[in-house]
Amino acid sequence: MTRAFALELAHGRAVAVAIDDADAGPPEPPEELALARQFGPARAREFLAGRRALRAALAELGGDAGVAIGRGPRGAPLLPAGWVGSVSHKRDLAAGLVTADRGWTIGLDLEARAPRPIDIARRVMTAREAAAVAALDDDARRRLVVRTFAIKEAVYKAIDPHLGRYVGFHEVALRDPRADAAIVEVPDAWGLEVEATCQAHGDHWLATARARRR
Numbered sequence: 001m002t003r004a005f006a007l008e009l010a011h012g013r014a015v016a017v018a019i020d021d022a023d024a025g026p027p028e029p030p031e032e033l034a035l036a037r038q039f040g041p042a043r044a045r046e047f048l049a050g051r052r053a054l055r056a057a058l059a060e061l062g063g064d065a066g067v068a069i070g071r072g073p074r075g076a077p078l079l080p081a082g083w084v085g086s087v088s089h090k091r092d093l094a095a096g097l098v099t100a101d102r103g104w105t106i107g108l109d110l111e112a113r114a115p116r117p118i119d120i121a122r123r124v125m126t127a128r129e130a131a132a133v134a135a136l137d138d139d140a141r142r143r144l145v146v147r148t149f150a151i152k153e154a155v156y157k158a159i160d161p162h163l164g165r166y167v168g169f170h171e172v173a174l175r176d177p178r179a180d181a182a183i184v185e186v187p188d189a190w191g192l193e194v195e196a197t198c199q200a201h202g203d204h205w206l207a208t209a210r211a212r213r214r
């Protein structure tokens with residue numbers, strides 16, 4: 001199996017693989033093939049590649065490389081006891097993030113860094129976030145919109161096990177969307193501690209997050 005990248009990130013070990021890899025490695029565990037059968041062909045390939053990426057990251061951390069990775073009732077990957085993980089796919093890549101379970105849940109999001117043809121700022125950013133980037137030129141502003149989107153999707157994946165409900169993009173905010181260090185603000189009532197990071201890697205933003213009960 002070819003790794004597109006393998007990185008030690010702030011919230012875990014990240015491995016990315018090509019979704020259509022001619023050398024995909026050992027056959028998938030039957031439990032994963034059964035889950036994949038619920039999906040159409042393209043989605044099944046992406047789902048199985050995400051599992052391969054998770055297993056590769058798990059193996060690099062000393063976990064069982066042969067284990068089947070399940071799917072929780074709300075869609076999150078279910079790692080074996082003692083581990084937590086998250087998955088993201090973008091076009092031809094599937095990435096998995098894994099770390100030892102120390103009470104934090106984690107999230108990963110992979111996004112193309114190029115600005116999107118459609119401006120998604122209003123959907124993604126709060127009024128305060130939008131005001132913070134308003135003076136930038138359009139290309140720089142749109143790139144930060146996508147970066148903010150990636151961070152919030154990673155945050156969503158990390159907080160979902162605690163909240164168990166859809167969370168809108170305006171319910172979570174970055175203190176300053178321009179800052180390299182992402183400071184995430186969530187409502188106090190959630191009782192959660194949330195951290196996030198985002199780094200450029202080639203053509204992608206790689207956002208990670210973690211969350212735990214305060």
Ligand SMILES: CC(C)(COP(=O)(O)OP(=O)(O)OC[C@H]1O[C@@H](n2cnc3c(N)ncnc32)[C@H](O)[C@@H]1OP(=O)(O)O)[C@@H](O)C(=O)NCCC(=O)NCCS
Binds near residue numbers: 050075157161
């Ligand atoms: C679930 C969601 C985050 C997926 O993001 P996406 O860009 O569509 O797709 P990605 O490829 O990055 O991620 C897909 C993976 O997310 C994971 N996922 C899906 N639902 C999840 C959940 N409820 N909790 C944690 N992870 C979840 C799965 O592992 C899935 O891949 P798999 O089914 O192959 O294992 C997105 O569709 C969504 O519903 N977002 C909700 C709103 C939001 O993000 N709000 C942000 C404010 S915090």
